[in-house]
Amino acid sequence: MFDVRRIKIEMALLLNILLQDFVQLPLIEFNDKLRLASSWFGMCGISAQLSPMPDSSGIQLLQADTFDLHSFHTLTGTTFMLLAEPQTPDAAELLRTTVYELYCDYVLKNPFHEMDQVIKSELFDQNLVALLQATNRRWGVGVPQQ
Amino acid sequence: METINAEIFTLTYGSMVRQLIADYEDVEEVNKQLDKMGYSIGQRLIDEFLAKSKTQRCADFRDAAEKIAKVGFRMFLNVTAAVTGWNAEGTECSLILEDNPLADFVELPEQLAGLKYSNLLCGVIRGALEMVNMEVECTFVRDVLQGDDANEMRLKLLSSSTETYPFKDE
Numbered sequence: 001m002f003d004v005r006r007i008k009i010e011m012a013l014l015l016n017i018l019l020q021d022f023v024q025l026p027l028i029e030f031n032d033k034l035r036l037a038s039s040w041f042g043m044c045g046i047s048a049q050l051s052p053m054p055d056s057s058g059i060q061l062l063q064a065d066t067f068d069l070h071s072f073h074t075l076t077g078t079t080f081m082l083l084a085e086p087q088t089p090d091a092a093e094l095l096r097t098t099v100y101e102l103y104c105d106y107v108l109k110n111p112f113h114e115m116d117q118v119i120k121s122e123l124f125d126q127n128l129v130a131l132l133q134a135t136n137r138r139w140g141v142g143v144p145q146q
Numbered sequence: 147m148e149t150i151n152a153e154i155f156t157l158t159y160g161s162m163v164r165q166l167i168a169d170y171e172d173v174e175e176v177n178k179q180l181d182k183m184g185y186s187i188g189q190r191l192i193d194e195f196l197a198k199s200k201t202q203r204c205a206d207f208r209d210a211a212e213k214i215a216k217v218g219f220r221m222f223l224n225v226t227a228a229v230t231g232w233n234a235e236g237t238e239c240s241l242i243l244e245d246n247p248l249a250d251f252v253e254l255p256e257q258l259a260g261l262k263y264s265n266l267l268c269g270v271i272r273g274a275l276e277m278v279n280m281e282v283e284c285t286f287v288r289d290v291l292q293g294d295d296a297n298e299m300r301l302k303l304l305s306s307s308t309e310t311y312p313f314k315d316e
Contacts, residue, residue, distance in 0.1 A: 055203070075196050075203060076277040097197070104194040115189060 040081070043072065061092065072096045078103075095134060102127050152224075156250050163263060173260045180262070186271020189223060192274035195221060196272075207303045208232070211239050214271060223247055231300075243297035246290065254291045262286045268299060280306040 044058035061083040062069040063086065072095045080099055084091040106124035107113050113121065166176045195201065199217050204210040215227035225247060231240035248264045262268075268284040275282050283302040288294035 074193065075201075076193055078193070097200075100193070100197040104190075104197050108190040108193055 037079075039081065040071065044071065044079070070095050072100070074100065088139065094131075098131060099128065102131065150231040152247060152250075156247060159248050159266070160252065161279070163261075167258070167261075175260060177262045177265050178259075178316055181269040184266035184271075185273035186269075187266070188270035188273025188275075189277055191222065191270060195274065203220060204238070204278070207306065208236055208239075210275065210278075211241070214274075215241055218274075219243070228284045239301050240287070241299045241301060243299070245267035246297050252291055259292065261291075262289065263291050264289070264297070265314065271299070271301065 005050075040059075048056040050056075058074060058083045060071055062071070066086065068084050068086050068088060068091065069086065069105035070092050072080045072082075072092070080095050080103070082091055082099070102124060106121050106127060107119050110121060110123075113119070153306060156234050163176070163180070167173075170176050170179065195218055199213075199221060201213060201217070204213060211229050215229045219225050219227045225243060225245045227241040227243050229239055230242060232238070242296050246264055248267070252263060254261060254263065265286060271284045272282055281304040283304055286298070287300045288296055288298035290297055
């Protein structure tokens with residue numbers, strides 16, 4: 001049975017890192033992230049019902065003129081979100097393979113991580129930032145100054 | 147995937163079981179603890195399985211059992227299992243493990259005859275399937291260590307729910 005508690009907070013945190021790392025954007029407060037996460041969860045659920053075919057995944061990509069929001073919902077109920085420049089190549093693929101694998105390695109395999117709680121993992125953050133910087137370089141985007 | 151020396155793994159598991167026996171002094175309790183540990187492992191392992199095997203949603207329990215046996219066991223234990231003994235409704239089956247790397251060097255002493263040495267595996271399967279909304283019961287019914295001719299785990303589907311948010315209000 002799906003549990004509303006499982007609206008994962010990690011996606012909001014992921015968002016945080018991206019916002020800090022890509023370009024200068026106004027920081028979103030923690031509560032705003034929770035609000036975004038919970039509304040997104042609801043919207044994905046409702047969007048799946050719009051599908052004429054059964055078993056739709058719901059929203060995977062939201063496009064605006066200034067950004068793309070990629071969303072990846074795992075079979076176990078975690079949602080990862082990624083904000084990227086419009087038309088960024090491979091962003092969806094990056095999210096569902098590499099980022100997901102980092103999460104498995106550095107979050108789930110950490111014996112002190114509590115399931116369904118906020119991710120507080122330096123290793124995960126470091127590796128995620130390194131991955132995103134490498135990806136940025138590959139896409140030819142400048143790495144912002146710290 | 148990164149690999150480690152299989153013997154380290156086997157020996158670590160062995161000493162863990164040994165410690166549990168020392169701590170609990172009761173075989174039944176040890177079986178229960180092993181299952182519990184496996185359950186926690188399974189809850190975490192399932193994501194790695196999904197991420198690295200690029201598995202899509204399983205159509206039904208039959209599909210899920212096949213994937214555990216063919217892909218899951220291969221990925222984490224480097225063995226494969228056979229799926230047999232389906233009941234008519236397709237809710238129960240057996241996983242037959244030809245080779246059990248956990249028990250490579252093990253002989254059970256007489257006073258521990260009731261020990262389900264590899265009970266951890268049952269817990270792993272239970273935990274992993276629960277995370278994808280399938281509630282199962284998993285038990286060892288045959289164990290080479292106990293003198294049987296094969297390792298057999300019996301898998302029983304209790305309930306599965308594909309229902310996701312928003313729930314239908316009746």
